[in-house]
Structure formats: C-alpha cells, structure tokens
Amino acid sequence: MKVFVIGAHGQIGKLLVAQLLDRGDEVVAGIRDTKQRSFFEDQGAATQLFDLNEQPEEMAKVLKGVDAVVFSAGSGGKTGDDQTLLIDLDGAVKSMEATQKAGIKRFVIVSAMNAEDRTLWTAIKPYYVAKHYADLYLKDETNLDYTIIKPGVLTNEAGKGGIQLNQHKGQIAREDVAEVIVATLHNDQTIKKEFAISEGKTPVSEAVNQV
C-alpha cells in the first residue's frame, strides 16, 4: 500500500513513517521544508513538499497516485489559535477535499479523545473545537472511506502494544497511536468508523477488529 503522510515530520508522523516502512508499505512523507527531506529518504520513504496553506487544487496534485492519506498534522501547543483554525480545522478539511480531488478514497485522521462531545472539553478548548468540526466535515460532507482515530493524552513512552477502545479518559504512547494507524490502514473493517484509543490490554490488531 502506498500511503501519503500529512504531518510526517510531527511526533506521531515520524513514528508512523518508520512503522509503515517496517511493514513493507510505500510511504510518501509530506514535508514543509526541504531540510526534512533526507531524514525520510535515508529511511527509504519518498518525500513531497506539502503546504496546508495552499488551496485543495494544488494539494491534490501532490497527493495523486497514493492509495491512502493519513492526516497526522497538528499546529501544536506552541503556535497561536489562529493556527488551530488554519491547520487543525481548515487545513484538515482542505486535505480531505484534496484527497477527493485526487481520486483517492481512503483517509485516516488523528483527532482527539472526546472531540465529539463538548461537555467533556476541559483544557485546550479551541483545539477540541477545531477537531470537532473537522471530524464532522469528514463524516457528513465527504464520501471518503474515512477512519477517525481519537487518542487520549499523548505520551512519549515506549509503545505498549495494547489499547482499549472508547474510553473518555486515559493516556496513550504516540508509538501505539502510530501502530493503530498502520493497523487501521490495513483493515477495511475500520472504514466509516471513529473510535477513541487509550492504553490497555487488547492487542492493537485485535482491537481494530472491534471498532
């Protein structure tokens, strides 16, 4: 499978690219800066400059020819909320539109635990608002074969290989999130599904069969 990773140079993105390559998938790493090129090419991934500030028509040209798109980009905690609106919401939606324009059906997005229910939003509310409406657009305004993966609080611990589904609190290692994305891409049972993930005891491959 040939996978385009939007946000490849992010914390989850880097882990995801490595795991996809390990599994034998072809990867195109979407990067913002040519300086990030060698990091990915040395591992065996292709790279493409991909700018979330572009219009979908331009973005679609870059995506063409892959089997699946993963959106794991995030504006991050260090930028302003203008970037939350422009990257996490509108950048995500433009990526969906571009995927459709490129004739690709499969789209996997990293959202956030509880994004669907605003009564559960506590800290970083603007981020939840952005995720909430991006997810809604994906479900209701596109015909993509989507999966929405909603991790709990992200950690940099080593992956545990086990998760639990659909809790409303909990943490999860980024490495496990990447493993869930890989398993999701290779399991069509996850199409048109959304689910929360946190650390737990069910092996990832088994858990994605239950979503």
Added chain:
Amino acid sequence: MKVFVIGAHGQIGKLLVAQLLDRGDEVVAGIRDTKQRSFFEDQGAATQLFDLNEQPEEMAKVLKGVDAVVFSAGSGGKTGDDQTLLIDLDGAVKSMEATQKAGIKRFVIVSAMNAEDRTLWTAIKPYYVAKHYADLYLKDETNLDYTIIKPGVLTNEAGKGGIQLNQHKGQIAREDVAEVIVATLHNDQTIKKEFAISEGKTPVSEAVNQV
C-alpha cells in the same frame, strides 16, 4: 413577531434591537452582563442573560417562547483567536442547537462576505474559517429555517437604505445590515437562503425579495 437577539449589545445588535422595536416587534435582548439591562429595558425590550460559553441545553431554556433567533454576536477584533473558535464558530453552532432544542424554527445569522469561498479570504483568515464552518453547520446539520446574511466591510456610517446583493467586495453600514435583518425576519422568501450584501441602490425591502 418576538425576536431573541444574541449579541444584542454588539454594534449591529444595538441597531437591530432599536429597529425591531420601531417596527413594533417584541424583542428579547440577549446580554452578557446585567449592567446592560437598563440600556435595553429603557427602550422597551425585554432582556435575558445569555452566555455563549454554556451548553445548548441551558441556552435553550432562555430562548424558549420566541418566534425567531438572530445571531449577531461576534468575538470582535480585540480578543484572541481562541474566542474566534469558541464564540464565532462553536458559540454560533451551540446557538443553533439551542434554537432547535427550544422548538424554534427561524434562525438568522450574520456571517461575512466571501465566507463560502476560501480562495477569497485575505485578511483575518481565522474569522473566515469560523464563519465558513458555522454557516456549513447551519445549512447541512440543522433543520432550521435559516437565513445567512453576509455583509461586506462594516462601517459606522448612516444607513443608505439601499444595497446590492452577492458582490465579492464592498462595504456596508451596520445600520443597513440591521435593516436587512429586520426585512429578512419578515420575509419568508429568505428562508433557506444565503446572500452577501454591500451598499447599493436597491431598496432593502425589494432586495430581500430577490435573494
């Protein structure tokens, strides 16, 4: 007609309340602060505390019993983009949900010229993003009898009484925007319509028949 104005103490809101009262409508001014009460009650409007940070269930209780809801609230240029997300996007959507929960059908929102087309967004992009997705929600995720009014650059000049429809640039006096809202509320031909407004030569009452 009994109209609830969300954002009554805003620049358009104040003009709107006065014009509705002039026309003989009943007005409930949604206010954020009890200090704003006398301003409206002295004119003959009722007031209700209305908090866009509440959940829709709470907001619905306050809206109950009116014929129409107007959303003319805005986070304004002086607050951060977190407020753009929380007020202009999620606050607007919660107001729509609350209107539905209260059993009210009619909902008029003040959006922004070009909100539908991101290739035309120049300055204040986060504001357009918020307006874009709020409008989309109203059209596609509710069953409200909506009207989306999209003014050009707002001025504090005296109203001219004439507008033109669906331009992509231009300015308009807030007083004229208020007149368009009043005419829209009283013209069912505007239901399920969205249109841009800027200053022009067509009398407002005539223009709203052509949307």
